[in-house]
Amino acid sequence: MTASLSDNTYYTLKNRWSIPVPDLVRTFFFDPQDSSNGYVVSYSEKKQKYILRKIHLGTGKVNWETTVVNGGYGTPVIYKNLVVMLRSFDSIVAINKETGKEIFFLDYNNRIRTSLNRFDGLVWFGHTSHLVGINEYGKEMADYYIPGAFLYGTISSYQDTLICIGTKFNDENNESNKYVWVLQKETKEILFEVNLGKGSVISTDTSGFWLDHQYIYTANDDNIFKIDISTGKIIWKVRTEGDADRQLPVADEKQVYYTTLSGYIESVDKENGQKKWSKKTGEKLIVTPPTVIGRTLLVGADASLLMLDKRNGRTFGKTDTGHSPYSAATYFYGRVYIGAGEPPVHGLILAYDLQKGKYEHDEIVQSYTTNNTLDSKTLEVVITTNGSWDQASIDPSVISTKENVTAKRMLPHVFNFLIDLNPKNVEGLYALPVALQKENKTKTEIITVELKRVVPLPAKTKINKFNKLVEQENAFTSGAALTQLVEKQYGKKISQKDFREIIDYVKEQSNWEDADFQTWRLILKRVLSTPAKNLKEFKEEEQKHLGSKNSN
Numbered sequence: 001m002t003a004s005l006s007d008n009t010y011y012t013l014k015n016r017w018s019i020p021v022p023d024l025v026r027t028f029f030f031d032p033q034d035s036s037n038g039y040v041v042s043y044s045e046k047k048q049k050y051i052l053r054k055i056h057l058g059t060g061k062v063n064w065e066t067t068v069v070n071g072g073y074g075t076p077v078i079y080k081n082l083v084v085m086l087r088s089f090d091s092i093v094a095i096n097k098e099t100g101k102e103i104f105f106l107d108y109n110n111r112i113r114t115s116l117n118r119f120d121g122l123v124w125f126g127h128t129s130h131l132v133g134i135n136e137y138g139k140e141m142a143d144y145y146i147p148g149a150f151l152y153g154t155i156s157s158y159q160d161t162l163i164c165i166g167t168k169f170n171d172e173n174n175e176s177n178k179y180v181w182v183l184q185k186e187t188k189e190i191l192f193e194v195n196l197g198k199g200s201v202i203s204t205d206t207s208g209f210w211l212d213h214q215y216i217y218t219a220n221d222d223n224i225f226k227i228d229i230s231t232g233k234i235i236w237k238v239r240t241e242g243d244a245d246r247q248l249p250v251a252d253e254k255q256v257y258y259t260t261l262s263g264y265i266e267s268v269d270k271e272n273g274q275k276k277w278s279k280k281t282g283e284k285l286i287v288t289p290p291t292v293i294g295r296t297l298l299v300g301a302d303a304s305l306l307m308l309d310k311r312n313g314r315t316f317g318k319t320d321t322g323h324s325p326y327s328a329a330t331y332f333y334g335r336v337y338i339g340a341g342e343p344p345v346h347g348l349i350l351a352y353d354l355q356k357g358k359y360e361h362d363e364i365v366q367s368y369t370t371n372n373t374l375d376s377k378t379l380e381v382v383i384t385t386n387g388s389w390d391q392a393s394i395d396p397s398v399i400s401t402k403e404n405v406t407a408k409r410m411l412p413h414v415f416n417f418l419i420d421l422n423p424k425n426v427e428g429l430y431a432l433p434v435a436l437q438k439e440n441k442t443k444t445e446i447i448t449v450e451l452k453r454v455v456p457l458p459a460k461t462k463i464n465k466f467n468k469l470v471e472q473e474n475a476f477t478s479g480a481a482l483t484q485l486v487e488k489q490y491g492k493k494i495s496q497k498d499f500r501e502i503i504d505y506v507k508e509q510s511n512w513e514d515a516d517f518q519t520w521r522l523i524l525k526r527v528l529s530t531p532a533k534n535l536k537e538f539k540e541e542e543q544k545h546l547g548s549k550n551s552n
Helices: 478-489 496-510 515-528 535-551
Strands: 011-021 029-031 034-044 049-056 062-069 077-079 082-087 091-096 102-107 117-119 122-127 130-134 140-145 149-158 161-170 175-184 190-198 209-212 215-220 223-228 233-239 255-259 264-269 275-280 291-293 296-301 304-309 315-320 330-332 335-342 346-356 364-370 378-385 391-394 408-411 414-420 428-438 441-451
Touching: 011 296, 011 304, 011 315, 011 335, 011 441, 029 077, 029 330, 034 335, 034 346, 049 082, 062 082, 077 117, 117 149, 122 149, 122 161, 130 149, 149 209, 161 209, 175 215, 190 215, 190 223, 223 255, 255 296, 264 296, 291 330, 296 335, 315 441, 335 428, 346 428, 364 441, 378 391, 378 428, 378 441, 391 414, 478 496, 478 515, 496 515, 496 535
Parallel strands: none
Antiparallel strands: 011 346, 029 034, 034 049, 049 062, 077 082, 082 091, 091 102, 117 122, 122 130, 130 140, 149 161, 161 175, 175 190, 209 215, 215 223, 223 233, 255 264, 264 275, 291 296, 296 304, 304 315, 330 335, 335 346, 364 378, 378 414, 391 428, 408 414, 428 441
16 A cells, blocks of 8 residues: 655646446456556446456556456455455455466355465465465465464565464453464464454455554554564554544554544554544545555545645545445556445446646546535536537436436536436435547546435434344344344234245255355345245245246
C-alpha cells in the first residue's frame, strides 16, 4: 500500500480508463516481471462464480478471463508462470498466467481464510491451523502447525521466522481471542504467541498486519498495536475511533495510518503511538485500508478516493469511484488501480494516472443534481466537461429502471440528464458511469449522486411478532429454528427436523461444489418456495413440477 516516491510531493489522480462489470471487484495484484499487465478477481452474484481477469494496464483491455467455483477471502499471488488463487473456500488453484488455463488444484477440505504470499521460493497460505508452502508443481514443501488456531489474513516472513495472525479459543477467558504467532522456520517452534484480546476471524482480502522491519502493526476491534516480533512484546496500544481491524493499518517512515468502520481516518506516531490527527468522513463503514504515495494518503470513503496530506489529514482532492467493499487502491508503475462502483452487480474496474505536484481535472470537471430526494420521480443531473463532446450517456440502472439515458447537449461542454428513479431506492451515495463520445473516441468516467430521504426513518424499530424466544432442537437446526419461527407466523407449521431434511436433500441433489456456502442463500430460497411440510411432500411436489414441464 505504499510507493517509494518523494515524501515531500503531493501526487494526484487522473482517470485513465474504466471498465463496467456486473461483479464485485476485489484488489488488483501484479507480476513483478511484467509492467504491462495486472490481474484482478471479481465475484459475480448472478453466476455464483469468481472471475479472474488479466488486464492490459495501459488500455484496460481484458487479455483473458477464467472462472472458478467461489474463491475464498484472500488476495492471489503471481508465482513464476502461475497465478495462484483460492478456490471453493477450501482449495488452491494454479492458473497459467499466459493462457488462463488451469494447471492444478489442491483440495484441503478445510476453510482457507488467508491471503497468499510468495517468499523463500514457495507460495504460502493457511488452512485452519496449518501454514503451508507449495512449489510450482503443487507439491507441499512445508507445513507448520499451530494447535487450536484458525488463521486468516496476512502471512509473512522476517529473517528466520514466519509471522501469521488468527484466532484461538482461550480456555482461561472462555472466549475466542486474537493472536499473532511468530514461528522459527527451521525448527517449526512457536517462538511467540501474542494475545491481542477478545477477537474474531476477519474475512476480507485486506485483513491482517503490516510488517515493517522487526515490527508489525495490526488492529483488534477498536485498538491498534505495535508489536516487536523479535521479542513478542507489545510496544504500544492505541484506542481508535471505531472498529479498525477489518483492514490492516499502513505505515511509512514516521506515521501509521488506519481507517475504521465508524468512518474515521486516523494517524499515530510510529514510535510512541501518539495520535497525530483524526478525520471524520460523511459515510460510515470505511472498509478499505489507506494507501501512501509520496505525501499523499489515498482513502476510499464517501463513494470516492480521497486525496489527503498524510502529515495533517487535510483533503486536497478527490475522484469519484463508488464503493469498494473488498478492494483497495494499489500502486504499480505510475498508476493506481481499484475495484469500486455499486457492487455486487454494478461494479467498476478503475485505473488512474499519477500526477506529480499538480491537480488536473478529469474530463468531467463538474456535476450536480436537482430533485435528488427519494420522493422524486425524476432526477436531473448536469455535467460540465473539460473538452467538447458530441454526446453523453449515463448508466443509471443502480437507481433507475432504465439501463441507459442519453443526455441533452445544452452547450458544447454542458449535458443534462433526466433519470426516472426507481421507487424502491434507499438513501445514500451512488456511482454512475458516464460515457462521452466524439466521432470515434469514447471515454467513460464516474460521477457520484446522492439520494436523500426527506422524512427520516427511526433509528431502530422492533417487529413485535418476531420478538420471540426460539430454541433449536440440536446443534444443526439453528437455521431451521429461525425459519420455523417465521413460517409459523404466516400459518405454515413445519418441524425443524423436517425442514433440515429438505435442506440437506436439496444440497445433495444440487451437486454444487459450494453447496455448504449456499445453504442459507440459494438453497434456503428454493426450500421456502415450496408448500411441502416434510421431505416426502417435497419430493412429490418436485415430481409434479417435472411432470408439468415434460408435458409442455
